[in-house]
Amino acid sequence: MDFGVLNDKQIEAVKHTEGPLLILAGAGSGKTATMTHRIAYLVEQGVSPYSILAVTFTNKAANEMRERVENLVSNTHGMWIMTFHAMCLRILRQNAEIIGYDSNFVIYDTTDQKTIIRNAIKEMNLDPKLFKVAYVLAVISDKKNQGISPTDFEYEVAGDPRQRALANLYHMYERKLKDNDAMDFDDLLLNTVRLFNKDEAVLRNYQNRFRYIMVDEYQDTNRVQYELMHMLAEAHQNICVVGDDDQCIYEWRGADIRNILDFEKDFPKAKVIKLEQNYRSKGNILDAAHSVIENNTSRKKKKLWTDKEKGEKITYYRAEDERDEASFVANEIKILMDGPQGWSYKDFAVLYRTNVQSRQFEEAFSRFDIPYRVLSGVRYYDRKEIKDIMSYMRLVVNPKDELSFRRVINEPKRGMGDKTVDKLSALAGVQGRSMLEALEDSYVIASLPSKAQQSVGEMVDVIRLCREEKENLRITDIYDQLLVRTGYLAALEAENTIEAEGRIENLMEFKTVIQDYEAEDQDPSIEGFMEKLALMSDVDNHDENEDAVVLMTMHSAKGLEFPVVFMPGMEDGLFPGHRSFDSEEGMEEERRLCYVGMTRAEERLFLLGAAIRTLYGRSEYTRESQFLREVDDRLLTGDSIFKRRDDFGRGRVPGPGVSTGSPDGAASESLAGFRPYDALKKAREATKKAAESGDKDFNVGDKVVHAKFGEGIVTATTQSTVTVNFGSEGEKKLAKGIAPIKKL
Secondary structure, eight states, rough: OOOGGGGGGHHHHOOSSOOEEEEOOOOTHHHHHHHHHHHHHHHHHTOOGEEEEEEEEHHHHHHHHHHHHHHHHOOOOEEEEEEEEHHHHHHHHHHGGGGGGOTEEEEEHHHHHHHHHHHHHHHHTTOOTTTTTHHHHHHHHHHHHOOHHHHHHHHHTTTTTHHHHHHHHHHHHHHHHHTEEEHHHHHHHHHHHHHHHHHHHHHHHHHHHHOOOEESSSSGGGGGHHHHHHHHHHTTTEEEEEEEEEGOOGGGTTTTTTHHHHHHHHSSHHHHHHHBBBBOOHHHHHHHHHHHHHTTTSHHHHHHOSSSOOOOOOEEEESSSSHHHHHHHHHHHHOOOOOOOOGGGGEEEESSSSGGHHHHHHHHHHHOOEEEESSOOOOGGGSSHHHHHHHHHHHOOOTTOOOHHHHTTTOOOOOOOHHHHHHHHHHHHHHHHHHHHHSSSHHHTTTTTTHHHHHHHHHHHHHHHHHHTTTTTHHHHHHHHHHHHHHHHHHHHHOOHHHHHHHHHHHHHHHHEEEHHHHHHOOEEEEHHHHHHHHHTTTTOOOTTTSOEEEEEEETTTOEEEEEEOOOOTEEEEEEEGGGGGGGHHHHHHHHHHHHHHTTEEEEEEEEEEEEEEETTEEEEEBBHOOOOOOOGGGGSSSOEEGGGGOOTTSSSOOOTTEEESSSSSTTOTTTOOOOOHHHHHHHHHHHHHHHHHSSOTTTTEEEEETTTTTEEEEEEEEEEEEEEEEOOOOOEEEEETTEEEEO
């Protein structure tokens, strides 16, 4: 073995082959090199490759590990280097009949799972609005990851009717899977544990085979993965787990940080080796990240260090608003590109807390002619919910847009199957009209399946009203009407899932886009707005190998590194997020996420925030992030960070980058209590009020006020319209029930 590429601690970890071993591998400390050299060292010492098992979480990580091991040793035949799911699938294929499955059992994907749940809800006569398919699946997956069976779940919730119904759905779902000789991805893990519990001989066989076990990213394991590894390692105790408790950022999807924190309790003879030398970042970046993460109490004590120079201080910029924030980043990239370092666009990354933050950077980079790519997600304007609402708005502008119609006719579900849509298309073709225009005839609506008539009729009515009244409505009024009266937002709200909440957040943020356009354009119109978006959304995503700035969430950035990193949105309520204020555990996970983001940077790190931020259609003064206030101010340059005098509790004194006076204006107010549903509620209330004011009787001579045209006098009324003279704006005929008018 050539140990010249390893440091002393890494060599110690490589040579410790017998007994339990915990390698606490800090960010950028060379954990993959340590793991692969340890595997190669085992083979060199005479251990059969057949006896080695190495598991990780992603195919990419597994492939990289396998390639690097193969470069170190010539013989890897029989060695298992794979993901948890691949390992369990291989075990189950050989032993499935023991737990009642055929060896050729099928694996159901998400689409198959949804079909089963949808049919189960129907069979049990449950209200599909209360038991949304995505929500039910999320509950079942969570229970499986915790190792909770349908019977256990039923026992837990005996006194709660809704939870009991969920338990019954879980029972039926499992029965349907079994009847079809199928497993879902959670079952691959859970059924392997069941197999080992049911047949001790099978467990002993794998225990004797895998005498040396290595687990990567151990801090991300859930309860079932934890049980699997403990069962396999029980006989020989030669288990080596590699991870970093400071980088446990997936508790929201089942990861249990206690698995790594309690490893020494589970294996009392365990040796602990800390890899604290960092090969990635300059000294100031590491020190700044440490000054944040050391505030966590649930962590192993360690501190990264480097023999590199200290480097530049961390730059903090307090922008006026989110547009100024994005422009600053774009301008700074241009400046650094012209500098002596010789950086390329791909050397820059913008890491944000939530996907909704990407829009401002996409627009700024387009203005500054900076190529970019969005990783681990789609561009803001390519997201499904944004495409859907844009399709609704396009139909207001052009009812002949068949592509947009087909996209939204069943978004949300309205009982319009493909055959029904095809029949409607044929009828519209005979009439020489578009499908939307055909549906404006009541007899066509009446010919639809009964369950579709009301919801389709409501969709057609709101699009027609918005089209007829678009000259009398602000674009934001049209947006609220479409969002609420088509049932689109209500359907997302009913799902009650993290994914649905993210979609709602994006939709609320889209209202900010509209407001910005209305404020900037001298003659705003829905046609002009749609044209602007059409031009903007034609910017293509770039290939990963292209020379382009990377935009991504901090969750997606784990394991990556960039010479220059920008972290925008450093404000309480955004980062840390509003939910994290509810618990110490939530705050500590957010702090770990901040640590992960900061340690992605190699050369330069920029932290940014906005004094006023508009999110989900609301503008708020912000308070600088708690994590900003935790950074050692001696490591900062740029704008001052407001800190109370009691924030210097560790014997530090305020440095030159810190203000201990009063924050500007109302900036001490926080977004901590703000939720996107507040904006949704306001949109609902505004739409309801507009409808209520339209339902009132208007009399000739009444004074009214209109959101767009101001004050006016009613000159005529009918059952469905009211005509108002707005003076300089002229006389307008407005539709009751949609026009934003109120009596004075």
